[in-house]
Amino acid sequence: MNTEEAKQLLIRYNAGECTEAEKSLVESSFLDFNEHEIDISDGMIAEIGKQIYKELPISRKQAIKINLWKGIGAVAAVTLLTVCTWGIFDKINIEAKQQIISDISPGRNQASITLDNGKTINLNGSKTAVIVSSKGLTYSDGTAISNLEQRSGIQTFSTPKGGQYQIILQDSTKVWLNASSSLKYPISFENAKQRGVELNGEAYFEVSPNKSKPFVVKSSLQTTEVLGTHFNINDYKDDGSTVTTLLEGSVRITNLSSKKIILKPNQQSITNDKAIKVQEADIETALAWKNGRLEFKNADIKSILKQASRWYNIEVEYRGVISNKTFNGGISRSSNLSVLLKILAYSGIHFTIERQENSTYKLIVTP
Numbered sequence: 122m123n124t125e126e127a128k129q130l131l132i133r134y135n136a137g138e139c140t141e142a143e144k145s146l147v148e149s150s151f152l153d154f155n156e157h158e159i160d161i162s163d164g165m166i167a168e169i170g171k172q173i174y175k176e177l178p179i180s181r182k183q184a185i186k187i188n189l190w191k192g193i194g195a196v197a198a199v200t201l202l203t204v205c206t207w208g209i210f211d212k213i214n215i216e217a218k219q220q221i222i223s224d225i226s227p228g229r230n231q232a233s234i235t236l237d238n239g240k241t242i243n244l245n246g247s248k249t250a251v252i253v254s255s256k257g258l259t260y261s262d263g264t265a266i267s268n269l270e271q272r273s274g275i276q277t278f279s280t281p282k283g284g285q286y287q288i289i290l291q292d293s294t295k296v297w298l299n300a301s302s303s304l305k306y307p308i309s310f311e312n313a314k315q316r317g318v319e320l321n322g323e324a325y326f327e328v329s330p331n332k333s334k335p336f337v338v339k340s341s342l343q344t345t346e347v348l349g350t351h352f353n354i355n356d357y358k359d360d361g362s363t364v365t366t367l368l369e370g371s372v373r374i375t376n377l378s379s380k381k382i383i384l385k386p387n388q389q390s391i392t393n394d395k396a397i398k399v400q401e402a403d404i405e406t407a408l409a410w411k412n413g414r415l416e417f418k419n420a421d422i423k424s425i426l427k428q429a430s431r432w433y434n435i436e437v438e439y440r441g442v443i444s445n446k447t448f449n450g451g452i453s454r455s456s457n458l459s460v461l462l463k464i465l466a467y468s469g470i471h472f473t474i475e476r477q478e479n480s481t482y483k484l485i486v487t488p
């Protein structure tokens with residue numbers, strides 16, 4: 122593949138015209154996250170091919186070696202948001218003593234429901250959504266899960282690291298739960314003055330309208346009240362703030378200091394225990410997880426790897442002073458971890474990988 126062929130491939134990718142094989146090739150390529158259009162000569166392409174990604178650092182527990190077989194180089198491609206430099210490679214061979222990086226698969230549909238009596242039901246990973254009613258739990262395709270024989274009580278819907286799932290509540294409100302998150306809700310809202318739920322982690326809500334019964338989401342740093350709308354709440358405790366993004370309708374946010382604001386469509390609030398900041402929302406980035414993407418915009422390495430840790434079920438450890446360089450870009454959430462690691466390595470991030478005794482992995486990041 123020459124420079125012009127690579128450029129045409131990227132144009133087709135940005136237009137959504139790639140085959141699955143071409144899409145896989147592009148998304149497994151390196152991304153330089155360059156925000157300025159550049160012109161690369163053939164000589165420079167050859168030089169880049171020699172220097173890019175020679176070898177990953179070797180872990181004491183597990184040696185992981187990356188060999189570049191044939192570099193094609195980098196070309197400039199105009200995207201909707203920015204101009205990025207891509208390096209596309211014909212073949213990357215990843216060798217390890219026990220298990221290759223490519224075997225670290227992405228997350229999948231995985232969740233459980235803890236009933237009011239303490240019993241836990243692990244949901245089927247081949248399904249995508251569960252429906253709650255006073256009569257029982259069913260999957261969205263009609264398959265029965267459990268007969269409850271009760272019309273009240275609290276249930277907890279949870280996803281582990283590397284999990285995601287959708288739930289449809291008794292009032293027909295739809296909730297998409299991201300990895301390492303939980304939603305506590307009543308079996309029925311019928312006798313309640315409001316439809317109250319509690320969120321830990323991240324979820325996207327499409328609330329069924331009911332003017333006489335507000336829908337209220339309680340999270341660690343705020344309370345969100347709506348009548349019927351579409352919005353996303355990111356409330357991971359290790360992020361230190363709660364981010365609410367509104368697509369349509371309106372929501373009222375109240376923080377722990379009782380400060381209140383009303384969000385309008387395409388606005389985003391950032392809440393801590395003392396203040397609420399409102400700004401214009403980047404809807405594409407905020408909802409990327411729900412739409413099958415890991416997206417980064419002006420994100421530092423720690424923010425990127427927090428997402429990776431939750432989705433790929435890996436532990437991340439930092440040693441030394443880590444660069445505060447920021448990145449723009451993204452990959453499909455169906456990509457293996459190796460795709461992201463190649464991008465980071467090419468961008469100057471140093472790391473080793475250790476396999477833990479419980480068969481999970483630890484990513485160690487160093488200057």
